[in-house]
Amino acid sequence: MSNKTTEPAIVKSGIKAVAELAGVGIASVSRVLSGQPGSSPQMTQRVMDAARQLGYAPNVLAQSLRRRATHSIGFVGSDINNPLIASIVSGAESVLSVAKYSVLLTNSGGDPGVDAQRIDVLLQRQVDGLIVLPALEDDPATLAALRGAQAPVVLIDRTLPSDIGAHYVLSDHFQGLGDAGRHLLQAGHSRIGLVVGLDVRPTRERIRGVEAAFDSLGLARNLIVHRGRLSPEHGEQAIEELLSGENPPSAVILGGNQLLEGALRAVHRRNLTLGVDLSLVSCDDLPLCRLHHPPIATVMRDTALLGRRAAELLLAQLREPGATDPELMPTWFEARASCGPFVGSASTSAASPGAKKRAKQGPSISSK
Template identity: 30%
Template sequence: MITIRDVSKYASVSVATVSRVINGSRWVSDETRKKVLAAMKELGYQPNSFARSLATNKSQTVGMVVGDLSGPFFGEMMQSAEQIVRMADKHLIITSSHGTVESESEAIEFLLQRRVDVLILHLDAMPDDKLIELCEQLRIPVVIVNRLVPTMEEQCISIDNELGGYIATKHLLEQGHRSIACIAGPIYKSDSRSRLNGYRRALMEAGVDYNEHLIVESDYTEEGGKAAVKELQERNLSYSAIFAHNDHMAIGAMGWLKSEGVSVPNDVSIIGYDDIIMARYVEPSLTSVIIPVSEFGRQAGLMALRLSGEQQDNVVLRFKPELVIRNSTCRYGR
């Protein structure tokens, strides 16, 4: 078995120099570093990751908490974060929180027990004050994804969800719709509250009264979208358009309406949010607000590396949502 002493002898340097190269120390000349790396390659030497972590007091791992391990939203985010982290020869450890304060706390504790160097957190249930308190107590850096937390703005990768709700609703208003229903996500989630605020602002600017009976709270799933639009029908209210807080609910609502003989978009226009890959393939294709989910993961990975001491390019902290117009919306009365 090849040891660090074999490498030092082969490269004609000290064991301490080989150790500094393995641990990424800057106190080694480029020429010496190349010579040591060449010796390691020639001899087939693989540094012991556990020993390396003891020497540097770092595990070379990044922990990530997401709401769910399934679905395109979190899948894209996890994949792009993992790619960035792996490029730095580190590993990403991922666990899910299932959307309660208790489970989010347990997920964080699970990662801390594995001595991760940085945490990337996508949390929905934990309130801002508790999250701020938690991060002040932790001894490792934290990156917050898809959320803007007061006093922690420089650690947050987020999007302007209020603006997203505004531009979605404004698009429907510009198409002549005045009775616009809203299928909201869980109101305890900050992104859902922000999108609802944007919806209300657009209505107010257009001089349209806000009608709370046109709002149905749901759960961001396709089945939730079906249940929500069914509830709207049971309320016996007139509406010509629906703004759903994510694409899954929009697609669910669209499917239920079509099964009831309602034409989309001729009878009811529908707009979603997230622009998941499925949005362009459903019939009719779904108008949606674009969230750069992959970029969320990528920027979170870059931020995590920067906070752990790796030199990185500038990180984009705040994104602006954009609207992609497809066939699920049209002018009122077309």
Template identity: 45%
Template sequence: MREVAERAGVAMSSVSRVLSDHPDVSPRMRRKVMEAVHELNYQPDILAQALRIGKTLSVGFAVSDIANPVLAEIITGAEKRLRAAGYSLLLTNSEGNAELDIEHISLLERRRVDGVILSLVDEHHPDVVAALRQLACPIVLVDRDIPDGVTTRGASFDHALGMRAATEHLLELGHRRFALITGGPERPARERRQAVEETLANVPDAEHTAYPGGFSVDHGRRAVLEILAQDSRPTAIIAGGNMLMEGALMSLREAGVRLGGDLSFVGCDDLAVAELHDPPIAVVRRDSFAVGDAAAELLLADLEPGSNADAPREIVLPTEFVARPSCAPAPR
């Protein structure tokens, strides 16, 4: 910093004010200092800055399973918004293990991050809840229930909206026997299943069987094998999650089932596999990038007092059904 001050011909205190974005700096002073910074290729000491301003300008993001492409999109949305606000992102991956969630919450706290965004494996796990209650920094939960006694904001999806539309579409095509593959985090799985069951409850001759399990490709594969082994097969299958959809499509292809012919199929999330499949797969779609951006915006409302005083405690984004040829009239 001393060399920058000498090159710019200003006091070290002036350099400090420019580098910390102090408002009481003239445009001429800022220009002189920044020219010297670039000429000397000066890199500010981030740790020293953190000690000086009382902030690390970093945010922790604990992800349940980064192998899920939807979570990758959410991370991208959050990182872009936080970067624009001057924050870096520290990412952890829990690999579907709630015990790792607990370790990562502790790690991020020890790293002195200014706030955390969490897409947890199990937000109801007692030790996870205890860890959340002890966190002193602002929290935003992504698409999860808010546990009792935890002060947090939330950015989520209305999973029921798109799932209800998908079920209604299949009913209009004459389907009455349904199979629903469910699994994954409690909130999305619960909302999806409730939407399907409540919609079918209004149709006297409609019936369904649910196949709950883990949120994995393997569960999707095994559930379809069980479905196809039934004497009276359903005419429509709904896979309540992108990884479940991927596994289900594998088993259906291996069994030689013609989608949109032998039976109809609806998946979740508009991934490449859905559009490139033959025939293209009808899905319940959501804007994952947008929910990441919303989560970051909610966190910034707590990190930057006065930046968004009217920020809500929770933002809920819609989902929508996209009809494609994997859905067709029920076989007669």
């Protein structure tokens, strides 16, 4: 008599077993499990119940290879620590998930060389398409990687050479910055500082918008442009340098939300009150813009909408490839108390009338 115990045989359930248990054909099971249309709710429920009962899961990789589609989209972001990028990604994913696409998110940290590497890696993973917001528009490695892409590519807020068959979703920075510039000029500010990033489309359009504001009012372009990499450090340095000149501007526009924290450090260190000693405008609404006292005037845009439109455009290209015109998404200016009428140039020290009054009060950031 054997002492061995007999263990039940473990049978690997396949699609045929699911079809038999559900009482449907194999083709019907394949259609339901792959998410294809054409199955009734009752049949779908029977197939899903049978698959769960048998512990069956389809081989997604094998299905993808057979169809030459992975149902995945690669997203290359320049800085996912930026709330703007996070909002764009969230908007894109809200559309792609409904269409049953997964998103593979990568971050270059603003390094164009890493942008190119991430693009290559995603293409090697055979993503069905790419959404890209690169650090630069003229980096040779990034351009080479995109030229080699066989999948459709959608660029957000960047423009590339025409030989790269990309599709574009862009923000109308010209309009929003132009409105902000006109607001300041009509309030009497004739000398304006503009802090911008590297030479990419948003920078060029923001400069062009403020210049057009001067032109539209028949005023000389008394504009000081301070360029650098968008960061808190750049914002702080720019404010210090702009206000330390012999003829400092009475108003400053920050062309990027990453600049605001550093700019406010410089403002508070000088004991300046916004809207009195210096008028300040930022871009892309952050909680800090609303919670600061006084609230910061902002050039607004719907960043989640940018992501949604990029995803919709990419899905349309996957269904029916073809040339498209760039899509231009609106921006608008929301005036807040950080912009006041001109009363004189910001002082190079805490010696202006408003600053003297508050010299002992320190920074004014609301804790609400």
